[in-house]
Amino acid sequence: MVRAGGRAAPANATSETDIADRGRNGLWEDCSAVGDVAGAHHRSGSGENVVAMQDNGRDATQDGGEDAVDVVVVGAGFAGLCLLHRLRGDGLSVRVFEAGGGVGGTWYWNRYPGARCDVPSLEYSLGFSEELQQEWEWTERYAPQAEILRYLEHVADRFDLRRDITFDSRVRSATFDEASARWQVVVDPVGGGEPVEVSARFVIMATGCLSSANTPDFAGIDSFRGETYHTGQWPHEGVDFTGKRVGVIGTGSSAVQSIPIIAAQASELVVFQRTATYTVPAHNASLDPAEVAEVKADYAGLRAANRQTVVGFGSRHPGNDISVHEVTPEERLAQFEARWERGGLAFLGAYNDLLIDPAANELIAEFVRDKIRATVHDPDVAELLCPKTVIGCKRLCVDTGYYETFNRPNVALVDVSEHPIDEITPEGIRVGDDRYELDVIVFATGFDAMTGALSKIDIVGRAGTSLRDAWSEGPRTLLGLGVAGFPNLFLVTGPGSPSVLTNMVTSIEHHTEWIADCIAHLREHDVATIEATEPAQDAWVDYVNAVANFTLYPGCNSWYLGANVPGKPRVFMPLIGFFPYAVQCEEIAADGYRGFELAPA
Ligand code: N01
Numbered sequence: 001m002v003r004a005g006g007r008a009a010p011a012n013a014t015s016e017t018d019i020a021d022r023g024r025n026g027l028w029e030d031c032s033a034v035g036d037v038a039g040a041h042h043r044s045g046s047g048e049n050v051v052a053m054q055d056n057g058r059d060a061t062q063d064g065g066e067d068a069v070d071v072v073v074v075g076a077g078f079a080g081l082c083l084l085h086r087l088r089g090d091g092l093s094v095r096v097f098e099a100g101g102g103v104g105g106t107w108y109w110n111r112y113p114g115a116r117c118d119v120p121s122l123e124y125s126l127g128f129s130e131e132l133q134q135e136w137e138w139t140e141r142y143a144p145q146a147e148i149l150r151y152l153e154h155v156a157d158r159f160d161l162r163r164d165i166t167f168d169s170r171v172r173s174a175t176f177d178e179a180s181a182r183w184q185v186v187v188d189p190v191g192g193g194e195p196v197e198v199s200a201r202f203v204i205m206a207t208g209c210l211s212s213a214n215t216p217d218f219a220g221i222d223s224f225r226g227e228t229y230h231t232g233q234w235p236h237e238g239v240d241f242t243g244k245r246v247g248v249i250g251t252g253s254s255a256v257q258s259i260p261i262i263a264a265q266a267s268e269l270v271v272f273q274r275t276a277t278y279t280v281p282a283h284n285a286s287l288d289p290a291e292v293a294e295v296k297a298d299y300a301g302l303r304a305a306n307r308q309t310v311v312g313f314g315s316r317h318p319g320n321d322i323s324v325h326e327v328t329p330e331e332r333l334a335q336f337e338a339r340w341e342r343g344g345l346a347f348l349g350a351y352n353d354l355l356i357d358p359a360a361n362e363l364i365a366e367f368v369r370d371k372i373r374a375t376v377h378d379p380d381v382a383e384l385l386c387p388k389t390v391i392g393c394k395r396l397c398v399d400t401g402y403y404e405t406f407n408r409p410n411v412a413l414v415d416v417s418e419h420p421i422d423e424i425t426p427e428g429i430r431v432g433d434d435r436y437e438l439d440v441i442v443f444a445t446g447f448d449a450m451t452g453a454l455s456k457i458d459i460v461g462r463a464g465t466s467l468r469d470a471w472s473e474g475p476r477t478l479l480g481l482g483v484a485g486f487p488n489l490f491l492v493t494g495p496g497s498p499s500v501l502t503n504m505v506t507s508i509e510h511h512t513e514w515i516a517d518c519i520a521h522l523r524e525h526d527v528a529t530i531e532a533t534e535p536a537q538d539a540w541v542d543y544v545n546a547v548a549n550f551t552l553y554p555g556c557n558s559w560y561l562g563a564n565v566p567g568k569p570r571v572f573m574p575l576i577g578f579f580p581y582a583v584q585c586e587e588i589a590a591d592g593y594r595g596f597e598l599a600p601a
Pocket of ligand 1: 252273274395398421
C-alpha cells in the first residue's frame with residue numbers, strides 16, 4: 001500500500017486517472033513539495049465582527065444596502081443546489097442566479113438524443129442527505145438525462161430551494177469594491193428587461209466546467225437553410241429526425257451517444273469526423289434491486305470509499321494495481337476482455353500504467369482497434385474509425401451501439417482530419433469538391449471547457465483587474481477554489497482542481513463542504529476577506545502541471561488543454577487525482593488556510 005499526505009492510499013482507482021494510484025508512489029510526494037511553498041498569510045485582526053453576516057440568514061443589508069446578501073451563487077446545477085442548501089443551513093442569506101428556466105445545469109441544457117451519464121447513477125448522486133439517498137430510486141445503471149433532471153428538480157423541491165433561486169437571469173458582471181470589501185453583481189434578465197444589482201460579501205461561481213457551448217466559426221454558417229442544433233443547447237421539445245438528411249459534426253461523447261439514435265430515425269446520416277474516438281460499451285441495463293439494496297445498506301460507506309479513489313467513484317470495482325508488463329499476453333487479453341464485457345470507464349483501470357507508459361497504452365489502444373475492426377464490416381470505414389492517438393488522453397467515451405451504427409446503409413463517415421470542412425452552404429456542408437445536402441446539422445462540437453462560462457462574465461477583482469486578463473495565458477488558481485487578486489470569490493470545480501477527471505458530483509460536494517467550512521471559519525474569526533496569495537497560486541499551478549506532465553494526458557489535442565478552441569492558451573487545466581487533492585485541501589484548511597491571505601476589515 002502506498003501513502004499520500006501521510007494517509008493510507010487505497011489501490012481502488014477505477015478509470016482513466018488510474019495513473020494516480022501509481023503516481024502516489026512518488027509523484028505526489030515530489031509535487032506536494034511544490035504545493036507546500038505557500039506559507040500562512042494571516043494579517044492580524046482587530047477582532048471586530050466586520051463580516052456582518054446575519055444569523056437569521058435573511059438580513060444581510062447591514063453593510064451592503066437593501067439589495068444585499070451574504071452570498072451570490074451563479075448557477076443552479078448540482079453545485080448551485082448543494083451550495084444553497086448548505087449555506088442557507090449555516091444561516092447565510094444566499095441568492096442563486098441561473099440563466100436557464102429551471103434547475104439542472106448540464107442536465108437542463110444537454111437534452112440531445114441519448115444523453116445520459118457515464119458514471120453509475122448510484123454514485124452520480126448526492127450524499128449529503130441520508131433520507132434523500134435512501135428515498136430516491138434510480139432505474140438504470142447509467143441514468144438518462146431526463147431522470148437526472150427529475151432528480152435535481154426533486155432535490156430543489158425537497159429542500160425548498162427554489163425560493164432563493166432567480167431563474168432566466170444571466171450574471172453580466174461581478175465587481176469587487178475594495179472600500180466595502182463587497183462584490184457588486186449585475187444580472188440581466190434573459191429575454192430583456194432591467195438589470196438587477198445585488199451586493200454580496202461572497203460570490204461563488206457554480207457555473208459548471210462544460211457549460212459554454214462551442215460552435216466553430218464555420219464559413220457560411222448562417223447561410224444554411226435547414227435546422228441547426230448544438231448538443232449542449234438542445235431544444236426542450238426535442239427534435240424529430242424522421243425522414244431527414246442529417247449531418248453531425250464531431251465524434252466526442254455527445255456525438256457518440258446521439259449518433260446511434262439519430263441514425264435510427266434519419267433517412268440519411270453523415271458524420272463528419274476530425275479525430276476518431278475510443279469508446280467502450282456501456283452495457284446499460286435496469287438496476288438490479290439486490291445491488292441497490294446492497295448500496296443503500298451502507299451508502300455512507302460507499303461515498304466515503306469513493307472519496308478515497310483518484311476519480312471519486314468506482315470503489316466497488318477497484319483498478320488493477322499492477323503494470324501491464326507484469327502479466328502474460330493471455331492474462332492481459334483476458335483482463336481487457338473482462339473489462340470490455342463489464343463496460344464503462346473502468347476499462348482503463350485494467351492496469352496501473354496505461355496512462356503513464358506509451359507502450360502500455362498502445363496495448364490497450366490496439367485492443368480497442370481490434371474491436372472496431374471486428375465490429376465494422378467495411379474495412380475502410382473501420383480503419384477510419386480506428387483512433388491513432390493515445391487512449392484516454394482525450395476523454396474516453398462510453399456508448400451503446402456506436403461503432404455498429406456505421407454498418408447501417410443510411411450512415412456515411414466523412415474524414416475531415418486532413419481536409420477540414422470548407423464551408424456551410426445554404427444546402428448543407430462542403431468539404432473540398434464534395435457537397436453534402438442536408439436538412440439538419442447537429443453541432444456536437446463540445447464546449448469552451450472549464451474557463452468558458454467564467455470568461456463570459458466580467459469578473460473584476462482588486463485594482464480593476466479582470467479575470468479574463470488575469471487568465472490571458474491560461475487559468476491560475478489555488479486549489480481550483482480561489483484566485484489571487486479576487487478576494488471572497490470561490491470557484492466550484494475550477495481549473496486546477498480534479499473536477500472533470502472525476503465523478504463531478506463527488507467533487508462538487510467536496511467543494512461545497514470546503515467553501516462552506518471556510519466561510520464558517522471566517523465568520524468565527526472575524527475575517528473580512530480571504531484571497532489566494534500569488535506565491536501559493538504559482539506553486540499550485542506548477543504542481544498541477546507537474547502531475548499532468550508525469551502522464552500521457554498533455555500529449556493530444558484535448559479540451560483538457562483548451563486545444564479545441566482556436567486561440568485558447570494551451571494549458572492542462574484539471575488536476576489529476578481526487579484523493580491526494582482532497583488530502584491537501586484538508587491540510588491547508590487545518591493549517592489556517594495556508595496559502596491564502598485572511599484579512600480583517
Ligand atoms: O465535446 P467534445 P462533447 N471541425 O469536445 C469536433 C462530457 N460529456 O460535447 O476531437 C470538425 O468531446 C471535435 O473534434 P476533435 C465529457 O466530459 C459527458 O462530445 O477536436 N470537428 C470532437 O470530435 C466530454 O468529454 C457525457 O478533432 C470539430 C467534437 O467536435 C465533454 O462533455 C456525455 C470541429 C467535440 O467533442 C465534451 O463532450 C457528453 C471542427 N471545426 C459529454 N470542432 C457523459 O457523461 C470540434 N470538432 C456520457
